[in-house]
Amino acid sequence: MSVLAFAELLYDSEIGTSLRESLFAFPIVEGIHLIGLALSVGLLFFIDLRLVGLVFRHVPIPQILKQLRPWLLGGFAVTMATGALLFVAGATKLIELPVFLWKLAFIVFAGINAAWFEFKWGRNVQQWGYATTLPTGVLVAAWGSLILWSLVVITGRLIPYLSY
Ligand code: HEM
Numbered sequence: 001m002s003v004l005a006f007a008e009l010l011y012d013s014e015i016g017t018s019l020r021e022s023l024f025a026f027p028i029v030e031g032i033h034l035i036g037l038a039l040s041v042g043l044l045f046f047i048d049l050r051l052v053g054l055v056f057r058h059v060p061i062p063q064i065l066k067q068l069r070p071w072l073l074g075g076f077a078v079t080m081a082t083g084a085l086l087f088v089a090g091a092t093k094l095i096e097l098p099v100f101l102w103k104l105a106f107i108v109f110a111g112i113n114a115a116w117f118e119f120k121w122g123r124n125v126q127q128w129g130y131a132t133t134l135p136t137g138v139l140v141a142a143w144g145s146l147i148l149w150s151l152v153v154i155t156g157r158l159i160p161y162l163s164y
Contacts, residue, residue: 047072099163120141
């Protein structure tokens with residue numbers, strides 16, 4: 001089955017059709033998408049801004065990571081689930097929309113960056129988290145995260161303007 005044929009299957013599905021035809025379903029799902037965004041990327045920005053030394057300098061990094069990690073992972077789960085629903089509602093158009101494909105690419109790069117941070121630094125934060133000077137790799141991951149997730153949000157916001 002081709003990607004386009006699969007997109008047509010999703011678009012014509014009962015979920016896709018009811019999301020498009022219901023007055024409230026699509027905006028409610030998109031609203032929850034934005035709440036998930038606030039809990040995920042929003043909290044992640046506070047961690048990144050702490051890592052680059054711009055906020056909460058008096059709060060130890062291990063404490064911030066430990067307290068915020070469960071909330072931001074929950075936020076990402078909500079954002080991804082609602083994103084998938086938003087995609088099903090407009091699959092045939094979105095699959096051919098460059099800004100949507102760029103958004104997915106930025107999500108993949110941001111995900112690789114986050115996985116690298118967690119694997120290389122996050123799981124042994126006790127070893128470097130109390131130092132005044134942080135490892136260069138941590139700063140690269142933090143700035144990379146700030147830039148890549150900002151690009152995800154901007155390309156997400158551009159979707160309704162550049163489609164339909
Ligand atoms: C953490 C990752 C994500 C973030 C930060 C994010 C962020 C956003 C933002 C800021 C918007 C604009 C909302 C508005 O116009 O009010 C948006 C819209 C959208 N997102 Fe996401 N998103 C994410 C993941 C996904 C995923 C994984 C998908 C699909 C596979 C997706 C599909 C969409 C679609 C289709 C729209 C446009 C809805 C419309 O037509 O208004 N998003 N996203």
